[in-house]
Amino acid sequence: MQNTVTPTHCPYCALQCGMHLTPAPDGTVEVGERADFPVNRGALCGKGRTAPAVLSSRVRLTSPLVRSGGGALVPASWEEALDRVAQGLGRTRAEHGADAVGVFGGGGLTNEKAYALGKFARVVLGTSQIDYNGRFCMSSAAAAGIRAFGLDRGLPFPLEDVSRTGCVILVGANPAETMPPALRCFTGLRENGGTLVVVDPRRTRTAEQADLHLAPRPGTDLALALGLLHLVVAEGRTDEAYIRERTTGWEEARAAAMAHWPEYVERVTGVPVPRLREAVRLFCEPEAAMVLTARGPEQQSKGTDTVGAWINLCLATGRAGRPLSGYGCLTGQGNGQGGREHGQKADQLPGYRKLTDPVARARVAEVWGVDPDSLPGPGRSAYELLDALGTDIRSLLVMGSNPVVSAPRAAHVEERLRALDFLAVCDVVLSETAALADVVLPVTQWAEETGTTTNLEGRVLLRRRAITPPEGVRGDLEVLHGLAARLGGERGAEKGFPTDPEEVFEELRRASAGGPADYSGITYRRLAEGDGVFWPCPAPTDPAPTAAGTSGSTPPTTAGTSGNGAPGPGVHPGTPRLFLDRFATEDGRARFAPVTHRAIAEEPDEEYPVLLTTGRVLAQYQSGAQTRRVDELNAAAPGPFVELHPRLAQRLGAAEGDPVAVVSRRGRAVAPARITTAIRADTVFMPFHWAGEGRANTLTNPALDPTSGMPEFKACAVRVEAVRP
Ligand code: SF4
Numbered sequence: 001m002q003n004t005v006t007p008t009h010c011p012y013c014a015l016q017c018g019m020h021l022t023p024a025p026d027g028t029v030e031v032g033e034r035a036d037f038p039v040n041r042g043a044l045c046g047k048g049r050t051a052p053a054v055l056s057s058r059v060r061l062t063s064p065l066v067r068s069g070g071g072a073l074v075p076a077s078w079e080e081a082l083d084r085v086a087q088g089l090g091r092t093r094a095e096h097g098a099d100a101v102g103v104f105g106g107g108g109l110t111n112e113k114a115y116a117l118g119k120f121a122r123v124v125l126g127t128s129q130i131d132y133n134g135r136f137c138m139s140s141a142a143a144a145g146i147r148a149f150g151l152d153r154g155l156p157f158p159l160e161d162v163s164r165t166g167c168v169i170l171v172g173a174n175p176a177e178t179m180p181p182a183l184r185c186f187t188g189l190r191e192n193g194g195t196l197v198v199v200d201p202r203r204t205r206t207a208e209q210a211d212l213h214l215a216p217r218p219g220t221d222l223a224l225a226l227g228l229l230h231l232v233v234a235e236g237r238t239d240e241a242y243i244r245e246r247t248t249g250w251e252e253a254r255a256a257a258m259a260h261w262p263e264y265v266e267r268v269t270g271v272p273v274p275r276l277r278e279a280v281r282l283f284c285e286p287e288a289a290m291v292l293t294a295r296g297p298e299q300q301s302k303g304t305d306t307v308g309a310w311i312n313l314c315l316a317t318g319r320a321g322r323p324l325s326g327y328g329c330l331t332g333q334g335n336g337q338g339g340r341e342h343g344q345k346a347d348q349l350p351g352y353r354k355l356t357d358p359v360a361r362a363r364v365a366e367v368w369g370v371d372p373d374s375l376p377g378p379g380r381s382a383y384e385l386l387d388a389l390g391t392d393i394r395s396l397l398v399m400g401s402n403p404v405v406s407a408p409r410a411a412h413v414e415e416r417l418r419a420l421d422f423l424a425v426c427d428v429v430l431s432e433t434a435a436l437a438d439v440v441l442p443v444t445q446w447a448e449e450t451g452t453t454t455n456l457e458g459r460v461l462l463r464r465r466a467i468t469p470p471e472g473v474r475g476d477l478e479v480l481h482g483l484a485a486r487l488g489g490e491r492g493a494e495k496g497f498p499t500d501p502e503e504v505f506e507e508l509r510r511a512s513a514g515g516p517a518d519y520s521g522i523t524y525r526r527l528a529e530g531d532g533v534f535w536p537c538p539a540p541t542d543p544a545p546t547a548a549g550t551s552g553s554t555p556p557t558t559a560g561t562s563g564n565g566a567p568g569p570g571v572h573p574g575t576p577r578l579f580l581d582r583f584a585t586e587d588g589r590a591r592f593a594p595v596t597h598r599a600i601a602e603e604p605d606e607e608y609p610v611l612l613t614t615g616r617v618l619a620q621y622q623s624g625a626q627t628r629r630v631d632e633l634n635a636a637a638p639g640p641f642v643e644l645h646p647r648l649a650q651r652l653g654a655a656e657g658d659p660v661a662v663v664s665r666r667g668r669a670v671a672p673a674r675i676t677t678a679i680r681a682d683t684v685f686m687p688f689h690w691a692g693e694g695r696a697n698t699l700t701n702p703a704l705d706p707t708s709g710m711p712e713f714k715a716c717a718v719r720v721e722a723v724r725p
Contacts, residue, residue: 060470073437168195199215349364395423451463608717644676
């Protein structure tokens with residue numbers, strides 16, 4: 001075992017907080033502050049602080065498991081397990097065709113794994129059916145960002161800028177619980193004289209710190225944004241010179257906004273007109289301002305248009321692409337950003353290239369040593385893929401995801417997983433999804449392997465191996481290498497799937513060169529020496545990008561770097577701030593979207609009169625596969641609950657802690673009541689981290705956004721019932 005102090009990053013959320021790890025003689029690992037890392041400056045939340053507990057968890061898998069003839073999962077050798085996976089996937093491919101094999105990845109996988117998984121699906125399996133759970137995270141913001149700016153990078157500026165702007169409208173985000181170290185930027189904003197406006201149906205811990213809290217009815221954020229834009233126009237607060245010089249499509253967007261009168265918006269959202277006016281004043285008066293969105297507006301069946309409406313507000317007021325101003329998305333998962341750039345998404349190739357772009361296909365095929373025509377086209381989005389299990393898709397490989405808990409309409413997804421001919425899952429514990437598998441492959445965790453992630457700022461980071469993995473586990477890259485050796489045939493063998501992450505990264509650099517997310521100028525050495533490098537970062541030898549492929553970044557220079565280590569002369573410093581000179585569209589202008597409000601897919605009615613919204617709590621993370629294995633976190637957040645207003649509780653006759661049932665058209669969940677005035681009386685909230693009878697996603701609606709494929713997690717119709725003993 002190594003026993004030095006290793007600087008690395010937290011395995012959980014997109015902040016990717018820096019930390020030090022030190023192995024202790026008793027086999028445990030100590031977490032230490034890494035105050036020099038600019039994103040969190042030493043601060044960690046409870047999840048990060050306790051992350052090593054999962055490394056030595058007593059429920060950690062350390063042997064492959066295979067389904068026996070009697071139906072139980074029993075230990076097996078790696079050779080047998082990999083043979084079984086290859087046979088399962090290979091048989092489906094032979095009998096039903098390549099597209100009958102599916103692959104489901106995760107937003108927590110390193111860039112190297114995401115890249116190798118996409119290549120494995122398209123080159124070895126030859127399937128188009130690959131997507132990942134990041135589709136459920138920020139795909140609407142990504143789609144809206146590409147539509148408006150020609151490029152999607154969560155934050156087009158460093159997080160630090162938040163504390164130095166004049167006003168932030170934070171829409172459907174609760175960093176006080178999801179990424180607490182980021183809160184210092186918002187408190188810094190207020191200490192520096194700026195203001196914080198929070199838009200959230202709940203008075204969250206973040207909303208409590210706001211100068212103004214707007215609490216719209218779930219699913220009406222689009223109307224709210226249009227109402228604000230209407231007032232901006234009516235009050236003469238638009239930036240006409242900016243609109244003229246840096247945007248297109250204003251007249252249509254303006255007309256759409258002017259059809260949304262403030263009084264109408266008040267009726268739709270429940271937010272009084274004076275509060276709308278106050279939000280406009282706070283946003284427009286300072287020289288610089290930002291809108292930041294998270295899952296609230298994004299996880300809707302109109303999520304792309306909803307984010308588009310908030311971007312319109314930024315464009316009309318001249319905010320985007322200006323110092324300390326603009327639109328950004330607070331990405332959720334640890335590698336939610338990098339996870340969508342390197343090819344595990346149904347419609348993309350490495351470098352954030354479109355799978356349908358012939359030039360991109362040729363470039364990536366050349367790196368992969370295959371015929372471009374052999375690469376499949378785009379596949380189904382995540383929920384569509386899960387919904388097709390057992391019918392069109394007969395076998396599935398899951399890596400880094402637990403859809404039994406995290407997918408919408410989860411009972412149906414669980415049923416679809418059970419209907420598969422063959423299921424293989426790579427995980428560190430026996431998650432609810434792994435428990436259904438024919439073969440479970442135990443894999444290494446963050447502190448046991450080296451790899452890169454890309455945080456919510458687009459900052460590429462090096463996570464370092466700090467300890468030796470337990471005997472019996474292998475890395476995901478080793479799994480893909482072993483499967484490629486067995487399944488490759490003429491389509492590519494194991495030599496195309498190295499097990500050394502740096503070797504994979506070197507290939508990723510080449511494959512991304514010239515693409516929107518260009519990593520070609522980034523090396524492990526550079527990452528090891530600094531605080532990460534912001535993409536795009538082209539290699540000096542790269543051809544000049546074409547107009548369509550530019551990032552809207554400032555030209556390469558060694559001056560003005562931020563958090564990029566110490567690039568030498570002629571080396572691109574990376575791009576902390578995007579769009580300052582031009583946007584990444586063909587004409588360099590940002591595009592307004594002419595969006596209009598529409599209702600959620602499932603409005604309340606007599607049978608289901610209440611709205612359900614879902615989200616996260618401080619001490620748990622995503623599907624809970626890791627954090628539910630940590631005693632300290634379980635003590636802080638032991639199980640699901642139903643947050644409801646006292647008036648609703650009174651109607652039900654429910655007291656604090658009483659079990660209540662929440663019923664939607666898709667199922668029923670039961671959890672203790674948590675009664676609070678912090679939520680609207682027409683809405684209940686459930687966190688989604690748990691399985692069993694309190695599984696919130698049993699209830700959620702898989703109505704999909706037509707552009708992004710995002711399900712409507714944030715609003716569906718339910719009824720709430722008291723559960724009598
Ligand atoms: Fe880890 Fe996110 Fe907590 Fe930071 S905020 S310690 S990255 S979970």
